[in-house]
Amino acid sequence: xxxxxxxxxxxxxxxxxxxxxxxxxxxxxxxxxxxxxxxxxxxxxxxxxxxxxxxxxxxxxxxxxxxxxxxxxxxxxxxxxxxxxxxxxxxxxxxxxxxxxxxxxxxxxxxxxxxxxxxxxxxxxxxxxxxxxxxxxxxxxxxxxxxxxxxxxxxxxxxxxxxxxxxxxxxxxxxxxxxxxxxxxxxxxxxxxxxxxxxxxxxxxxxxxxxxxxxxxxxxxxxxxxxxxxxxxxxxxxxxxxxxxxxxxxxxxxxxxxxxxxxxxxxxxxxxxxxxxxxxxxxx
Amino acid sequence: xxxxxxxxxxxxxxxxxxxxxxxxxxxxxxxxxxxxxxxxxxxxxxxxxxxxxxxxxxxxxxxxxxxxxxxxxxxxxxxxxxxxxxxxxxxxxxxxxxxxxxxxxxxxxxxxxxxxxxxxxxxxxxxxxxxxxxxxxxxxxxxxxxxxxxxxxxxxxxxxxxxxxxxxxxxxxxxxxxxxxxxxxxxxxxxxxxxxxxxxxxxxxxxxxxxxxxxxxxxxxxx
Numbered sequence: 001x002x003x004x005x006x007x008x009x010x011x012x013x014x015x016x017x018x019x020x021x022x023x024x025x026x027x028x029x030x031x032x033x034x035x036x037x038x039x040x041x042x043x044x045x046x047x048x049x050x051x052x053x054x055x056x057x058x059x060x061x062x063x064x065x066x067x068x069x070x071x072x073x074x075x076x077x078x079x080x081x082x083x084x085x086x087x088x089x090x091x092x093x094x095x096x097x098x099x100x101x102x103x104x105x106x107x108x109x110x111x112x113x114x115x116x117x118x119x120x121x122x123x124x125x126x127x128x129x130x131x132x133x134x135x136x137x138x139x140x141x142x143x144x145x146x147x148x149x150x151x152x153x154x155x156x157x158x159x160x161x162x163x164x165x166x167x168x169x170x171x172x173x174x175x176x177x178x179x180x181x182x183x184x185x186x187x188x189x190x191x192x193x194x195x196x197x198x199x200x201x202x203x204x205x206x207x208x209x210x211x212x213x214x215x216x217x218x219x220x221x222x223x224x225x226x227x228x229x230x231x232x233x234x235x236x237x238x239x240x241x242x243x244x245x246x247x248x249x250x251x252x253x254x255x256x257x258x259x260x261x262x263x264x265x266x267x268x269x270x271x272x273x274x275x276x277x278x279x280x281x282x283x284x
Numbered sequence: 285x286x287x288x289x290x291x292x293x294x295x296x297x298x299x300x301x302x303x304x305x306x307x308x309x310x311x312x313x314x315x316x317x318x319x320x321x322x323x324x325x326x327x328x329x330x331x332x333x334x335x336x337x338x339x340x341x342x343x344x345x346x347x348x349x350x351x352x353x354x355x356x357x358x359x360x361x362x363x364x365x366x367x368x369x370x371x372x373x374x375x376x377x378x379x380x381x382x383x384x385x386x387x388x389x390x391x392x393x394x395x396x397x398x399x400x401x402x403x404x405x406x407x408x409x410x411x412x413x414x415x416x417x418x419x420x421x422x423x424x425x426x427x428x429x430x431x432x433x434x435x436x437x438x439x440x441x442x443x444x445x446x447x448x449x450x451x452x453x454x455x456x457x458x459x460x461x462x463x464x465x466x467x468x469x470x471x472x473x474x475x476x477x478x479x480x481x482x483x484x485x486x487x488x489x490x491x492x493x494x495x496x497x498x499x500x501x502x503x504x505x506x507x
Contacts, residue, residue, distance in 0.1 A: 057411075064411035067481035098412070102489060109496050116503065134503040136377070136389040 063097040063174070071099055078182035078216050079189075087171070087179050087220035095174040100181020104150050107184055111146075111191045112138040115254030118195050122257045125197065138254065146184070149246055153239075154180045160235060161224050169227045171220075179220045183213040187247065194255040202251055210247040214240050339363050346430045349469040355427060356473060359419045364426020367433050368398045371497075374436055375504050388504065397500070401493050402426055409478060409486040416477040425493065428470040432494060435462030436501045443505065456502060463498035467491055 052059045066074075077090035116134045123132045154176035161170055190209035194202055217239060225232050323331060339362050345354040372395050377388025389397070402425040406418055414421075439455045470490050478486045 061411050061413070064408070064413075066485070068484035069481065071485060098408070098485060102408075102492070105489075106492060109492065109499075113499055133388070133505055136393065136500070136503075140393075 060097070063095070065094075066096045066098055071096070074099055074182055075103075075185055078185040079212065081212060081215040081219060085219040085223070086182065086216045087175055088223070090182075091175065091178055095172070095178035097174075097177070097181075100150060100178055100184075103181050103184050103188070104146050107188055107191065108139065108143045108146050110188050111142045111250060111254055112136075114191050114195045115142070118197065118255045118257075121195065121197050125257075142250075142254070145246075145249070149242075150180050150184065151177070153242055157221070157239065161221075165224050165227045169224050171224045176221070179217060183216045183243075186212045187250065191250065191255075194251060197257055199256070202256060206247050206251045210244050214243055217243060335360075335362070339366075342427050343430055346427050346469050349472040352472060352476065355424050356416070356420055359417075359423035361419070361423060361426065364398075364402075364423065364429065367426065367429045368395060371398070371429070371433055371436055371500075374440055375500055389500065394500065397496065398426070398429070401496070405489045405493050408489050409474065412482045412486050413479050414474075414477045414486060416474065421474060421477075424470055424473045425490070428466045428473070428494075429497065431462040431465035431469070432459075432497050432501055433462075435459045435498070436504070439501060439504065459498050459502040462501070463494050466494045466497075470494070 052062060074090045074096075077086050115138050119135070120132050154173065158171070158173045158176050186209045190205050193205050196202070218236065221239070222236075225235055228235065338358070338360065342355055342360075342363055345351060372391045375389060375394050376391040402422050405425060406421040409416065409421060410418065435458045438458045442451050442455055445451060467490060471487055474490065475483060475487070
């Protein structure tokens with residue numbers, strides 16, 4: 001059957017395996033799972049959690065070990081950056097994957113849905129009698145872009161930091177994954193507001209969103225990046241550049257009414273035209 | 285269900301009590317009717333009808349989610365399969381090459397969204413520490429697609445007429461009701477399986493799942 005059963009059933013059995021499970025629960029979990037809090041390994045939880053192999057379900061359960069209030073606090077921290085640093089103040093050595101995963105998933109669908117809405121508004125603005133159809137494949141595209149950004153960039157950054165930064169200042173891959181995931185939070189409300197078809201407002205929102213999440217990113221990784229002797233600003237510039245390109249790419253591809261195609265198309269159109277979502281064709 | 289009974293057996297085991305060891309076996313025979321119920325002797329028609337009736341009862345419970353444990357007793361995936369196939373058939377874009385602007389999802393894409401979606405939502409609640417088996421949760425999420433599927437039928441019928449703003453508003457309203465109903469029903473069934481501080485975390489993905497399916501429903505336009 002499915003592997004979850006094995007894990008769930010074990011802890012009630014022998015003492016050894018009960019201790020194994022307790023690795024996943026730290027002091028905050030103890031209140032919600034009182035039957036596990038009696039284990040003597042409790043105080044060791046933080047150190048022991050490093051040893052859970054990543055292919056086991058327990059490893060991921062450890063990463064989903066957050067409460068609603070905690071996640072809300074982290075979301076707030078990712079939108080309203082705190083001078084102390086998001087990673088240091090909100091994550092506090094306990095990265096979760098719940099936030100990053102569901103933020104990415106929400107962003108995938110919010111961009112696909114509102115992007116469709118924007119293309120509908122553009123189609124409605126450009127001709128009175130139009131036959132508009134939604135483009136489901138915006139989901140596929142936004143999913144590819146967002147998931148790969150949220151995994152590959154932290155992976156690359158982790159590699160660079162591992163190579164250049166002394167061990168005591170390094171950030172773990174999970175920390176970076178968590179920071180990158182949460183830094184995308186601000187794009188969710190922004191992507192909804194991007195529906196409003198005002199060019200200056202769209203640019204303003206893109207700049208505001210990118211700079212807010214850039215602050216989250218920079219304050220989080222600066223303690224590690226500042227340890228690099230040379231070219232630390234180059235690394236920071238690459239990180240920020242990728243982030244801004246992501247924001248601008250979202251806006252231009254999914255939301256922005258392209259002025260070039262609008263200029264090209266003033267010739268008389270047939271009464272019932274099928275408007276291709278014009279921003280999906282060719283521009284930028 | 286198996287988990288909780290197993291856990292109880294283990295607790296009794298610790299205290300040295302032996303009497304309750306046969307709980308799993310007992311519960312299985314109860315669901316089939318009499319204690320020594322034998323399906324080998326009965327006509328095939330009865331076997332099929334019993335399964336159909338079980339599926340029908342589950343659909344009924346989704347529409348009127350009063351009894352909380354009704355969908356959790358015995359999972360099956362027949363209802364989700366039927367609903368998912370039906371929705372995928374209606375929602376798929378036309379395969380006609382001439383209509384290259386048809387942006388609807390492929391049959392398989394709807395299938396993937398529904399099945400992978402419900403599995404991811406289930407994995408999420410398992411990882412958060414939910415006390416529910418994998419297939420029970422997939423079963424509940426699948427059966428709770430019924431209101432959105434009904435909204436899809438209504439929308440499909442309305443699409444036969446010339447589209448006006450009023451008709452769109454009605455379609456929108458129907459979809460919203462279907463979405464709310466599906467979310468409410470699945471929350472009623474799955475809500476209790478989560479630890480206290482994490483109900484919100486487990487419910488949000490369910491909300492997102494039905495939201496996306498409802499988006500597919502409202503966005504579907506007749507080709």
